[in-house]
Structures are given as structure tokens and as C-alpha cells.
Amino acid sequence: MTGTWHKTACNLCYVNCGIEVLVNEGHVAKVRGDRSSPKSQGYLCNKAARIPYYTHHKDRLTTPLRRRADGGFDAIEWDVAIAEIAERVRTLVDRHGGKSMALYGGGGQGNHAGGAYANAFLRALGSRNVFNALSQEKTGDFWINGHMFGSQTCHTAEDVHHCDLLFVIGANPWIAHGFPNARDHLNQIRKDPARKLIVIDPRRSETAGMADLHLAVRPGADAFLLGALLATLVRSDAIDHDFISEHTVGFDEVKQALLEIPAEEWAAAAEISIADIERCAAMIAAAKAMVVRVELGIQQGVNSTLNSYLEKLLIMLTGSFGRKGTNQLHTWLQPLWGNSPGQKFSPTGDEVIAGLLSPNIFPDAVLGDHPDRLRGVWIDSSNPANTASNTKAVEHALRSLELCVVVDVALTETARLAHYVLPASSQYEKTEFTLFNFEFPTNYFHVRAGVLPPLEGTLPEPEIYTRLARALGLLPGDNVLAPLREAARRSRPEFAAAFRAFIGENPSAAVVTPLVLYHTLGQTLPDGTAAAAPMWNAALLCAKRSPQAVRRAIGASDDIPDQALGDALFDAIVAARQGTAITHHEYSEVWSLISHPDRKVRLAVPGMLEWLARLDPETAGAPKEFPFMLAAGQRRMFNANQIFRDPAWRRDDPDGALLINSADLGELGARDGEWIAIESAVGRLIVRCKIDNSMRNGQLALPHGYGQSYPAADGERLTNGPRINLLTESGNRDPIAGTPYHKHVAVRLSLAPAHEVAACQMQSERIHASAAAER
Ligand SMILES: Nc1nc2c(c(=O)[nH]1)N[C@H]1C(S)=C(S)[C@@H](COP(=O)(O)OP(=O)(O)OC[C@H]3O[C@@H](n4cnc5c(=O)[nH]c(N)nc54)[C@H](O)[C@@H]3O)O[C@H]1N2
Numbered sequence: 001m002t003g004t005w006h007k008t009a010c011n012l013c014y015v016n017c018g019i020e021v022l023v024n025e026g027h028v029a030k031v032r033g034d035r036s037s038p039k040s041q042g043y044l045c046n047k048a049a050r051i052p053y054y055t056h057h058k059d060r061l062t063t064p065l066r067r068r069a070d071g072g073f074d075a076i077e078w079d080v081a082i083a084e085i086a087e088r089v090r091t092l093v094d095r096h097g098g099k100s101m102a103l104y105g106g107g108g109q110g111n112h113a114g115g116a117y118a119n120a121f122l123r124a125l126g127s128r129n130v131f132n133a134l135s136q137e138k139t140g141d142f143w144i145n146g147h148m149f150g151s152q153t154c155h156t157a158e159d160v161h162h163c164d165l166l167f168v169i170g171a172n173p174w175i176a177h178g179f180p181n182a183r184d185h186l187n188q189i190r191k192d193p194a195r196k197l198i199v200i201d202p203r204r205s206e207t208a209g210m211a212d213l214h215l216a217v218r219p220g221a222d223a224f225l226l227g228a229l230l231a232t233l234v235r236s237d238a239i240d241h242d243f244i245s246e247h248t249v250g251f252d253e254v255k256q257a258l259l260e261i262p263a264e265e266w267a268a269a270a271e272i273s274i275a276d277i278e279r280c281a282a283m284i285a286a287a288k289a290m291v292v293r294v295e296l297g298i299q300q301g302v303n304s305t306l307n308s309y310l311e312k313l314l315i316m317l318t319g320s321f322g323r324k325g326t327n328q329l330h331t332w333l334q335p336l337w338g339n340s341p342g343q344k345f346s347p348t349g350d351e352v353i354a355g356l357l358s359p360n361i362f363p364d365a366v367l368g369d370h371p372d373r374l375r376g377v378w379i380d381s382s383n384p385a386n387t388a389s390n391t392k393a394v395e396h397a398l399r400s401l402e403l404c405v406v407v408d409v410a411l412t413e414t415a416r417l418a419h420y421v422l423p424a425s426s427q428y429e430k431t432e433f434t435l436f437n438f439e440f441p442t443n444y445f446h447v448r449a450g451v452l453p454p455l456e457g458t459l460p461e462p463e464i465y466t467r468l469a470r471a472l473g474l475l476p477g478d479n480v481l482a483p484l485r486e487a488a489r490r491s492r493p494e495f496a497a498a499f500r501a502f503i504g505e506n507p508s509a510a511v512v513t514p515l516v517l518y519h520t521l522g523q524t525l526p527d528g529t530a531a532a533a534p535m536w537n538a539a540l541l542c543a544k545r546s547p548q549a550v551r552r553a554i555g556a557s558d559d560i561p562d563q564a565l566g567d568a569l570f571d572a573i574v575a576a577r578q579g580t581a582i583t584h585h586e587y588s589e590v591w592s593l594i595s596h597p598d599r600k601v602r603l604a605v606p607g608m609l610e611w612l613a614r615l616d617p618e619t620a621g622a623p624k625e626f627p628f629m630l631a632a633g634q635r636r637m638f639n640a641n642q643i644f645r646d647p648a649w650r651r652d653d654p655d656g657a658l659l660i661n662s663a664d665l666g667e668l669g670a671r672d673g674e675w676i677a678i679e680s681a682v683g684r685l686i687v688r689c690k691i692d693n694s695m696r697n698g699q700l701a702l703p704h705g706y707g708q709s710y711p712a713a714d715g716e717r718l719t720n721g722p723r724i725n726l727l728t729e730s731g732n733r734d735p736i737a738g739t740p741y742h743k744h745v746a747v748r749l750s751l752a753p754a755h756e757v758a759a760c761q762m763q764s765e766r767i768h769a770s771a772a773a774e775r
Pocket residue numbers: 013014137169170171172173175176177178200201202203205217218219220221222295296297298301302631633634635636637638639640641704705743
């Protein structure tokens with residue numbers, strides 16, 4: 001095939017493997033792994049080949065839209081859209097203050113460049129209210145990290161590569177990846193008799209099927225299981241006393257609490273035999289280097305913040321930290337989230353963790369009667385109408401806003417409710433990067449240059465935010481910025497001096513620093529990577545924080561001064577199309593990444609031991625009226641968040657089936673493949689069922705990443721697969737972090753009435769007929 005191969009990265013999950021794409025006549029025609037990528041070395045999973053379905057499909061937006069009173073949209077010119085939006089933002093902020101605005105999103109799995117500009121725009125309006133996907137999975141973990149390590153930006157990494165025991169709890173890396181080259185590592189562990197795999201998952205998942213020990217925990221009972229395991233480790237003294245005394249504080253209090261756990265009773269509550277808990281403890285004791293890998297199974301499971309705490313205790317008490325093959329902390333080029341201990345969001349009284357607000361409080365934040373409630377929401381790279389809990393409540397909140405603007409590549413379920421929709425260029429049509437850099441001892445960063453021209457009518461995010469900032473008088477004119485641009489062309493030191501002087505003289509421009517850098521320094525960067533200019537500040541700070549590790553990573557000599565080292569790091573990242581190492585540490589240096597001044601880990605975290613003591617095995621079961629436990633949002637071979645809209649991208653599971661074991665389905669009186677009704681306290685769906693005997697009795701799973709509407713052959717929009725958050729409740733959430741208990745949605749099943757079955761069947765056929773015709 002003719003065309004040109006270009007280096008870029010996969011945007012389908014947060015591992016962001018380095019890839020090469022063949023561009024032929026303005027289209028991505030083929031995808032292959034990039035062997036020169038220092039992070040992924042050519043690795044690729046099944047989904048990446050389908051990237052053309054993301055870049056080219058008939059639902060791409062190509063013009064700004066304004067919603068009419070009847071719910072339809074008018075196409076409008078960019079100038080008109082920007083002027084009207086700026087006017088409405090100004091009115092809102094004048095009337096109710098900047099805090100009446102929030103940003104929702106700011107980047108998906110492959111794009112965080114836009115987030116840098118969107119966040120600056122929000123701050124310039126006087127608001128720091130940010131909702132995004134991280135706060136519906138990870139903020140409980142961040143809260144624990146804040147206490148244990150001293151900052152919510154301290155985040156654990158996994159050296160899976162070198163471990164001899166991989167302990168997986170509530171994650172399915174064979175399917176969901178989550179760490180680089182996941183399948184290669186899992187295969188290597190399986191083949192090597194000296195390396196072991198333990199998996200804790202109610203389902204015999206693809207990863208659990210490869211394990212040396214699989215504990216099929218009762219859904220939602222992880223805290224009991226982890227409690228019983230920790231108690232067993234402490235009682236059998238299979239803990240690392242040297243590590244604990246050298247690197248931690250507070251062990252005695254924790255030990256006391258763990259000794260009080262009735263291990264047998266808790267094991268029974270988790271429906272795991274005490275013999276299996278003991279076997280698990282013995283494998284941990286025998287391991288030289290254990291690494292713990294967790295994900296949504298516990299982070300979106302019952303007691304999620306407590307689960308994150310127990311997981312960290314397991315790491316610390318066994319000394320599985322800071323050595324080759326264990327857990328670590330990692331550096332950042334720029335932290336993707338903040339540190340906001342003790343901060344509260346006044347309209348609802350909820351805690352702001354890592355600078356973020358939980359999507360589960362979004363409806364209350366808009367619909368409440370607090371004077372500081374949200375009245376305007378700016379949504380960029382997110383589809384909360386499908387991905388936040390309680391779709392009905394979220395849609396109601398979105399409709400109630402005085403102003404809602406969506407920046408997206410496609411007409412999403414959220415965009416359809418916005419007052420204005422602004423069409424962004426896709427991730428292959430502009431410069432992009434992500435801040436998902438979670439590796440240790442070597443950490444990486446990847447700036448991708450656009451490999452396609454922007455689709456006509458679309459703009460990359462920095463251009464969108466430039467126009468808005470100019471319309472609102474936040475960003476000085478081009479003539480004012482010209483001298484800075486000239487200085488950048490002459491030399492970096494000259495630019496640095498001119499930039500500092502400029503910010504000193506124009507403090508109001510400081511809040512839109514990313515835009516100032518984009519229009520000045522950015523214009524001098526290779527391959528049109530101007531959008532990466534805000535990473536200059538980040539590179540300077542990174543070099544200041546970890547000079548030795550940066551020196552090693554980029555091969556800089558010892559006599560380069562720190563200021564020049566930051567510049568050298570920045571030059572390295574903007575020059576390397578395949579991505580580059582930003583820091584390379586010695587294992588022993590991990591302690592420098594702890595924020596507590598004494599570099600010691602705090603084992604006793606406020607409230608956690610009390611929470612542990614309150615756990616009651618008696619209250620653990622499903623409610624009678626909703627006897628099944630649904631994991632709402634499973635990762636599968638063919639889902640990738642809301643990134644794909646064209647149903648033709650999938651090779652199987654076209655309707656996003658409900659997985660159920662054959663005994664449960666038989667009892668219901670339904671057959672494999674039939675449409676059945678599933679109902680929770682807040683919603684009801686008709687879904688296709690599929691027998692999967694890897695599921696426990698009473699446990700169900702629906703996939704994440706479905707429920708997008710897409711135009712059929714005749715233009716009518718049809719919804720493909722379940723909109724799972726119609727079943728989830730805003731209140732089914734963690735008491736501290738507000739993170740949803742998506743893996744624990746109580747539901748009941750029934751046979752579906754014939755007319756509903758017929759309607760679903762017909763809709764499915766129409767969707768897939770048009771998909772097949774396009775293939
Ligand atoms: N194919 C694919 N890969 C993806 C994504 C995608 O959409 N599709 N999305 C990406 C994103 S954004 C994320 S956050 C990650 C998530 O990645 P993972 O969290 O690894 O994936 P999930 O399938 O959501 O859930 C993991 C496991 O939790 C188990 N589980 C359910 N309930 C419980 C429970 O009560 N206890 C325990 N211990 N386990 C339970 C499920 O059976 C499942 O095997 O995946 C990323 N990768």
C-alpha cells in the first residue's frame with residue numbers, strides 16, 4: 001500500500017503505546033507498533049488496528065453548532081460561536097462570579113494538551129471547579145496517598161517487569177492493559193515457574209485464568225478479604241520488620257487493629273476459605289519481590305477508599321516498595337492532578353480531592369439551591385451523559401444549566417444537550433500528549449505531531465481557547481506577544497528572561513501562561529508541535545525536582561546547570577517523535593519522591609482503622625428486591641471508553657451483551673442470546689444476554705463504552721448497546737471520595753415483553769446492517 005508512515009501514539013487507553021500509522025490520501029490506512037518507542041517497543045493490542053474508525057467516520061463534527069429552542073441545532077460560523085459564547089460567559093461570571101463555572105473533562109485517554117489550555121481558561125474566569133473521569137475511579141487512592149506519602153500527587157507505580165509475584169486485585173490487565181506491554185508480561189510470568197500470579201476477582205477473568213491462585217471473592221467483599229489476609233500476615237509474622245522500622249511510622253497502631261480482625265469470619269464474608277487466605281499469605285511470604293496491581297474492581301467497588309488503604313498496607317507491611325520488582329512512586333513531567341488536602345466544595349460540602357470534584361455530585365452541584373451552585377459548565381473531551389452515574393440526573397442537570405458548551409470531535413450524547421458545540425480536530429490531526437506517565441525507574445513522555453491535516457471546519461483546542469481568551473480580553477494581542485516570539489527565535493535564555501519580564505509586567509496574562517507559551521515559544525518548535533509549549537515550564541520544574549534522574553534519562557553531562565538541564569529536557573521531548581525517557585532513577589532514590597519531610601510512609605491514616613473496625617460481615621449481602629450484583633462497566637476486547645462511535649469498529653459483541661452464568665440464566669427461564677430486562681432502583685434496560693460461566697452465581701456484567709447514538713443508513717440516530725449509567729445511582733458512592741460503586745449495582749432480571757424484544761432486535765439489525773454496508 002502506498003502512503004507515508006508516521007510515528008504517533010495510540011489514543012485508546014492510558015498506556016498510549018507508541019505506534020506508526022500509514023497515511024494515504026489524507027486517511028489513516030494502517031497501524032503498526034513502533035519498535036523505536038522507548039516505552040512500548042512495538043507492542044500493540046487488538047484495538048489499535050481500529051484507529052481509522054476513530055479518525056474517519058460520518059459523525060465527526062465539522063462546524064460549530066448552536067442549539068435551538070426545539071432541541072435541534074443550527075450550524076454557525078466560528079466567529080459567531082466564539083463571540084456569542086464569550087458574551088454569555090461574561091454575563092454569567094459578572095452576575096454570579098467565576099465560581100459558578102466548572103470544567104468537566106480536560107482530556108481523555110490520549111489527549112491532555114487541550115486540558116492544559118482548558119484549565120487555564122477556567123482559572124482565568126476565577127474558578128477551580130473541575131470534574132473528570134479520574135474522580136470517578138482514583139480519588140480514593142489519591143486521598144490515601146496524600147496521607148501516607150504527604151501529597152495527593154504521590155502515586156504508586158508497578159515494576160511488573162521484574163517482580164516474581166504479581167498480585168492483581170480488581171483488575172483484568174489481559175483485556176484492560178493498564179501497564180505497558182501487559183500481555184507480554186503476563187505471558188512471561190505464566191511461562192516462568194519461578195514467577196507467580198495471584199488474582200482476586202469474583203469472575204474467572206482472562207487474567208484470573210492464567211493465575212497460580214485465583215480467589216473468586218464475593219463481589220464487594222474485598223475489604224473483608226484484604227483484612228483477613230493482612231491479619232494472617234501479621235499473625236504469622238510474615239511481615240518485613242526492617243522495612244517497617246526504617247521507612248514507616250505508625251505500625252503499632254495498625255498492627256493492633258489488624259490483630260483484632262476475626263480472620264475466619266471475614267474470609268467467610270468474602271466467601272473464600274481460610275485455607276486459601278493462608279495459601280495466599282504463604283505465597284506472599286515466599287516472594288522476593290511482589291508488585292500489587294489494582295484497578296476498578298476495588299476502586300469502583302464497595303469501600304473503595306478503604307480498599308485503597310488496605311492495598312497500600314499490603315505493600316508496606318510486606319516491604320514491597322522501593323526495590324526492583326515491587327511498587328514504587330514515579331516522577332511527573334507535570335502532575336496530572338493536584339493536591340488539595342482538606343478543601344471543601346461549598347455548594348455540596350464534599351471534599352475536593354486532588355483538585356477534583358466527583359462526577360457523582362455533579363447533579364447536586366447544579367440542581368441544589370446553594371448560592372454558589374454551578375450555572376455554567378464547559379465540557380471538553382468527556383461524555384458525562386453516558387459515563388457519569390445516573391444518566392437521568394446528569395441529563396437533567398445539563399439541561400438546567402444557564403450555559404453549557406461542549407468541545408468534542410463528535411456529536412455525543414452530552415453535546416446534544418449543550419447550548420453550543422465546538423468541533424475539535426482529532427488526536428491525529430494536531431499535536432497531542434498525555435500526562436499518564438506512571439513508570440519507575442524510567443519514566444517517559446511522548447509529544448505527538450499531527451499526522452493528518454485538521455478536518456475542515458475543526459480547530460485544535462489551543463486555537464479554540466486562543467479565540468475565546470482573546471474575545472474575553474484575557475490574552476494580549478499578537479503584536480504584544482511578537483517580541484517574545486522574536487526572543488524565542490534568538491535563544492532560549494533570551495526567551496526565558498523576556499518571558500519572566502513579560503509575566504511580571506502583565507500579571508493578568510500569567511493565568512493564561514499556556515496560551516502565551518503556545519503563541520511565542522511554541523512557534524519555534526519542530527514539526528508544528530506548538531501545542532506542547534506549556535511543557536517548557538513543566539520541564540524546568542522536573543529538572544529542578546529530579547536533576548540527577550533527568551541527567552541520566554537524557555544523557556546530559558554533570559556540568560550542565562539546572563536551568564539549562566530543564567531546557568535540554570524540553571528540547572528532547574519536543575524533538576522525539578517516538579517519545580523519550582524523562583527521568584531514570586536508581587531504585588534507592590524512590591524515597592526522594594515521598595513528600596513527607598522525613599521521607600517516611602505514614603501507616604495510620606485518619607478514619608481508616610475506625611472504618612475497618614466498623615465493617616460488619618452481616619450487612620454484606622445483596623438486597624432482597626435486587627438479588628443480582630451487576631458490574632456496570634466491564635472492559636472487553638472491543639470497548640474503549642466513549643472513543644469510538646462507529647459501531648462497525650467492533651469485530652464481536654455487537655450489542656454489548658450482559659454476561660451471566662448458565663445456572664442463573666436457566667433459573668430465569670431465558671436462553672443464551674435472548675433480550676432480557678435488567679432493572680435497578682433508578683432505571684431499566686433491555687439487553688442481550690450471553691452465557692459466561694466465568695461469572696459467579698448472582699453476578700452480572702455489562703460493558704463500559706457502549707450506548708453511543710450513530711446515524712443509520714437513512715440518517716436516523718440509533719443507540720448502539722446499553723447506556724449503563726441509566727442503571728447507576730449518584731448516591732451509590734464512597735463516603736470520602738464520592739467515587740461510584742459501579743462494580744456493585746444491585747439489580748433484578750426479568751423476561752422482556754415481546755414488543756420490547758422486537759424493537760431491540762430491529763434496532764440492532766438496522767445498526768449493524770448499516771455498519772456492514774460501510775465496511
Ligand atoms: N478494552 C478496554 N481496555 C481499557 C478500557 C476500555 O474501555 N476497554 N478503559 C481503560 C480505563 S479508562 C480504565 S480505568 C481501565 C480499567 O481496567 P480494569 O479495572 O482492569 O477493568 P474492568 O473490567 O473495569 O474491571 C476489572 C475487574 O474487576 C472485577 N471486579 C468486579 N467486581 C469486583 C469486586 O467486587 N472485587 C474485585 N476484586 N474485582 C471485581 C471485574 O470482574 C474485572 O475483571 O481500563 C483501561 N483499558
